Amino acid sequence: MRELLYNPVLIKELKLRFRSVKSSLGLTFYLLAMSIFVFGMIFLATNMTGSGFFRPDESYFMFIVLTYIQLALILFITPGLTAGTISTEREKQTLTILLTTSQRSWQIIIGKLAASIAFLLLMLVSGLPIYSLVFLFGGVSPGQLAVIFLFFLLTVVAIGSLGIMYSTVTKKTIVSMIATYGSMLFLTGVTAFFFVLAIQSGFTSAVQSPSLFAHFWASINPPMMIFSFVSPEGSQFLTQITQVNFPGWIIYVGFYLLIIFVSLLIAIKKLRVNMGKMR
Amino acid sequence: MIEITGLTRKYGNFYALNDLNLSIKEGVVFGFVGANGAGKSTTFSILATLLQPTKGDALINGKSVRNEPHEVRKQIGYMPDFFGVYDQLKADEYLDFYGASYGIPAKEREKLIPELLELVNLTHKRYEYVDLLSRGMKQRLCLARALIHNPSVLILDEPASGLDPRARVEMRDILKQLKSMGKTILISSHILPELAEMCDEIGVIDGGQLVAHGSVAEIHEQLQNERPVSVHLLGDLTGFVSFIEEQPFVSNVTVDERRSLVKFSYRGSDEEQMALLKTAILKDLPIITFSQAETDLEDVFMEITKGVEMK
Structure with missing residues (x-):
């Protein structure tokens, strides 16, 4: 239990990450970009249109755009933060010493993952006050915001796990980066393409039947799932087009939990690869 | 342990x-x-x-x-x-x-x-x-x-x-x-x-x-049957070189003409080494010094690893 609660790798990684100038600069620019967008939009809606007020539907639109911006940020930053965690240690020749300590492989991997995610969470949480401005103008419920944050958390952990797995199995950080960004591209782009293909093939057949594949591809695609979370029409649209009446979020949660489990398992098994069964 | x-x-x-x-x-x-x-x-x-x-x-x-x-x-x-x-x-x-x-x-x-x-x-x-x-x-x-x-x-x-x-x-x-x-x-x-x-x-x-x-001394001992010997001569070295090359237990003969030195490895016993020196003196070979060089650890290492490479 003590091992679970106290992780030296996590403490060390957090210390190193938050000492780095790059981290505080990254955080500053992120908040700056968010602020420019939110305040710029409010300014446009109130002053430029001459109406002098901000309507709830405009607030809701801002919420959707902000959610997509944050999703893009997560998809872009997570691989960068996680794909080098183990391979960098290998390149810097610090891994050998770390592996001879009495820390278990899972402790090292979980510590690395938690430290990377902690930074991303800090980014998301630090953006929360800006995000919450939408509440001032109505149109969005706190429950929606909570669901979106849980969705972000799951996505971050899954992509982070993939990054750590690639970082463990590849020797070079650059290869690991390419593989992680490639996987992310698959999850956001290729799945959308497969969804379109599956729908197309459904339309061309004489009898329209439920398209399970289309439903699956749409359900594991983060941007499409966000759409179903932020608007009730989103999930209805998916049910209508695929004719499958099964909540997409269950597939999403199941699939991404599977990614997390498999990736972390491989990373833990492969960390002390030269030791075979000896861990 | x-x-x-x-x-x-x-x-x-x-x-x-x-x-x-x-x-x-x-x-x-x-x-x-x-x-x-x-x-x-x-x-x-x-x-x-x-x-x-x-x-x-x-x-x-x-x-x-x-x-x-x-x-x-x-x-x-x-x-x-x-x-x-x-x-x-x-x-x-x-x-x-x-x-x-x-x-x-x-x-x-x-x-x-x-x-x-x-x-x-x-x-x-x-x-x-x-x-x-x-x-x-x-x-x-x-x-x-x-x-x-x-x-x-x-x-x-x-x-x-x-x-x-x-x-x-x-x-x-x-x-x-x-x-x-x-x-x-x-x-x-x-x-x-x-x-x-x-x-x-x-x-x-x-x-x-x-x-x-083994201990450093033990490893030295392992090489004791092949001692490096150095002979300093006066004048012409050819007589001594042809003499020593004909002797049993002698190998690795090297000649340093500039310093009038002949070096070789000897595997014989102490008695046989003494007899060798006696014969050389009786043959009127111009020997100034006849000495056994100390083997340091570097020599030991070179000697041992050379043996393995040749296997």
């Missing part, structure tokens, strides 16, 4: 380590000597649980590196030949991280860290960033790191490599101190005379095999 039995590591058809058998008693400083690629680092990696042996096993204080690696890690302090340090971590934080990695409570670490820094003469660098330390200081800090959990066995892979003479001497002094603390130390080095001074026992490894093992 270290017991190595039939330790083998294969990469394809290449044997990096071939059937290594070795027993090292508690408190012994054991020097591992070998050329690059001889198998020293492979042995150390296996003992440090970084590499799985293809065959065989090693027991460290009764714990098997094959079956109980987690337990072995608690028994050993390992210092690799090449290692990196974390940027933006101070010397005390560096030690604190590894102390925590071995499960040492925070309060105990607070007491331990100044003691270890004092042991390796780095007290004044306690709050310096590790990556800004000199090579020698990093090596000493890494040694302190290897000692943080008070291991009974230290595995030090070339701890003095790349250090300037002063840093070497400092490192040697620290190792002597550790020896006096009763630690079992396995140390590899290319600097053979240094090992001879520090080590109780020496193992010479070549081509993945242990080719000689």
Whole structure:
């Protein structure tokens, strides 16, 4: 239990990450970009249109755009933060010493993952006050915001796990980066393409039947799932087009939990690869 | 106490380590000597649980590196030949991280860290960033790191490599101190005379095999049947060279005309060597001096490893 609660790798990684100038600069620019967008939009809606007020539907639109911006940020930053965690240690020749300590492989991997995610969470949480401005103008419920944050958390952990797995199995950080960004591209782009293909093939057949594949591809695609979370029409649209009446979020949660489990398992098994069964 | 039995590591058809058998008693400083690629680092990696042996096993204080690696890690302090340090971590934080990695409570670490820094003469660098330390200081800090959990066995892979003479001497002094603390130390080095001074026992490894093992004196003895002899002559050397080349037990005859020296290896007994000298004098060969050169550890190493290469 003590091992679970106290992780030296996590403490060390957090210390190193938050000492780095790059981290505080990254955080500053992120908040700056968010602020420019939110305040710029409010300014446009109130002053430029001459109406002098901000309507709830405009607030809701801002919420959707902000959610997509944050999703893009997560998809872009997570691989960068996680794909080098183990391979960098290998390149810097610090891994050998770390592996001879009495820390278990899972402790090292979980510590690395938690430290990377902690930074991303800090980014998301630090953006929360800006995000919450939408509440001032109505149109969005706190429950929606909570669901979106849980969705972000799951996505971050899954992509982070993939990054750590690639970082463990590849020797070079650059290869690991390419593989992680490639996987992310698959999850956001290729799945959308497969969804379109599956729908197309459904339309061309004489009898329209439920398209399970289309439903699956749409359900594991983060941007499409966000759409179903932020608007009730989103999930209805998916049910209508695929004719499958099964909540997409269950597939999403199941699939991404599977990614997390498999990736972390491989990373833990492969960390002390030269030791075979000896861990 | 270290017991190595039939330790083998294969990469394809290449044997990096071939059937290594070795027993090292508690408190012994054991020097591992070998050329690059001889198998020293492979042995150390296996003992440090970084590499799985293809065959065989090693027991460290009764714990098997094959079956109980987690337990072995608690028994050993390992210092690799090449290692990196974390940027933006101070010397005390560096030690604190590894102390925590071995499960040492925070309060105990607070007491331990100044003691270890004092042991390796780095007290004044306690709050310096590790990556800004000199090579020698990093090596000493890494040694302190290897000692943080008070291991009974230290595995030090070339701890003095790349250090300037002063840093070497400092490192040697620290190792002597550790020896006096009763630690079992396995140390590899290319600097053979240094090992001879520090080590109780020496193992010479070549081509993945242990080719000689024993105290420095015992290894010297192994070469006693082939003594290097040096003869200083006056004037023409050809007469002596043709005489010596005809003698039994003589090999490796080399001539240094500038210094009027003839060197050769002699495998005969003391009596036979005395008879050889007597015959040469009776033949009126112009000998000024006839002496047996002292073999140092470098010669021993060269001689032993040459034998293996020829096999």
